[in-house]
Amino acid sequence: MYDVIVVGARCAGAPTAMLFARAGYRVLMVDKARFPRDTMSTLYIHQPGVAHLQRWGLLEAVAATGCPPMDRHGYQVADVRLEGCSWPVDGIRAAYAPRRHLLDPILAEAAVAAGAEFREQCTVDDLLFEGGRVVGVGLRTAAGRSEERARLVVGADGMRSRTAALAGAPTVFEDPLMTCAYYTFWSGLPTGFEVYQSTDRWVGFVPTNDGLTLVGTYFPQSEFDTVRANVRRAYLGNVAAVAPGLEERLASASQEERLYGTGEQRNFFRQASGPGWALVGDAAHHKDSITGKGITDAFRQATALTECVGDGLQDRPLLDAALDRYAREHQDLLMDGYRDTVATAELKPLRRLGLLRAIADDPVMTERFFSTVSGACPSSELITPEWRERARV
Ligand SMILES: Cc1cc2nc3c(=O)[nH]c(=O)nc-3n(C[C@H](O)[C@H](O)[C@H](O)COP(=O)(O)OP(=O)(O)OC[C@H]3O[C@@H](n4cnc5c(N)ncnc54)[C@H](O)[C@@H]3O)c2cc1C
CATH class of the missing domain: 3.30.9.100 (D-Amino Acid Oxidase; Chain A, domain 2)
Structure with a gap:
């Protein structure tokens, strides 16, 4: 009997397994893939995501792979060019873009170092239910089929999450496909x-x-x-x-x-938890990759879920209350970035050319602009009424 089984061992699953294991829980993490293995990604980790890596003690290992720190960003629309950087987050000013065959194993190894058991090439193809509650998983490996039980099953198995489908997690919010990349x-x-x-x-x-x-x-x-x-x-x-x-x-x-x-980058939120189960990463919420927020958001979801559960995992009423809270907070946490992403994915930047031109003339506003892109500043706080008046935009 495990405390937690985590399905999927990349950006969402590995930190979730690591944080539960660091909290002293007995954790099993499984992935159908064999690592190291690349996955589709343009690799960008915003400053708030890098700050998570630093908090977890993993930034040094990621930087040591040789991916350069990026503390100067350029953004050009027509003849308007902005140059600058996001505000620092926890003192972190640089973004990084490590290859996923390097990043993902660092995250998985951190989960194992924290005490999680990791089974690769191990596919979850079923959930076990008792009285409407998820109590474990059915597993398939080259050696055959088996079952494992846990108090909590976390689906971190990506946009097409099998865990979400088996748990019956409804899509609560969806926008159409917008780009291809x-x-x-x-x-x-x-x-x-x-x-x-x-x-x-x-x-x-x-x-x-x-x-x-x-x-x-x-x-x-x-x-x-x-x-x-x-x-x-x-x-x-x-x-x-x-x-x-x-x-x-x-x-x-x-x-x-x-x-x-x-061409398949769906934009949705799923119900992120239910009795005995929760979803993190792309399984819970997916959006167009144009704003490069998936990895950073996966780190935030792993943190939110493990903080909501805290030390209440072995007490069923406490766990259920924590899972309800996570489902609510999850949507609040990610909605701002989701809205920005959908707006960016419309690919109509000329609509705000006048605003960008005025921002480009003002170094303080330029830094504020890059901070809304990174998530260090809420996008609703980009423009103050005083600045709008002064800049006449
Ligand atoms: C073109 C493109 C560009 C992107 N660029 C960026 C970017 O620049 N920056 C950024 O932050 N994000 C980017 N993203 C998004 C980012 O890659 C994802 O948000 C992130 O990988 C989500 O991590 P995850 O752990 O939730 O899911 P995934 O990375 O999809 O991992 C899921 C894991 O679950 C495993 N799995 C699935 N089903 C099962 C099962 N039944 N049993 C066992 N294991 C299973 C899979 O093998 C996989 O390893 C991009 C995405 C795309 C498509």
């Missing part, structure tokens, strides 16, 4: 973190490990069929369209990997 890795492309936008087009340059730069492009979902008919042409065309001159930078660099991409 393609990216690859380049060498010989020295750059900081930069984002370029024009109508219906978004391109980001993200420095990562081994001197490589991830160049990512976003298109409207309505173009997905055209884009995937000739991904390379669409990808390079997107780069050329947002900022003349960028395609020459790519022409003098080398593409090191194939193009990766997806």
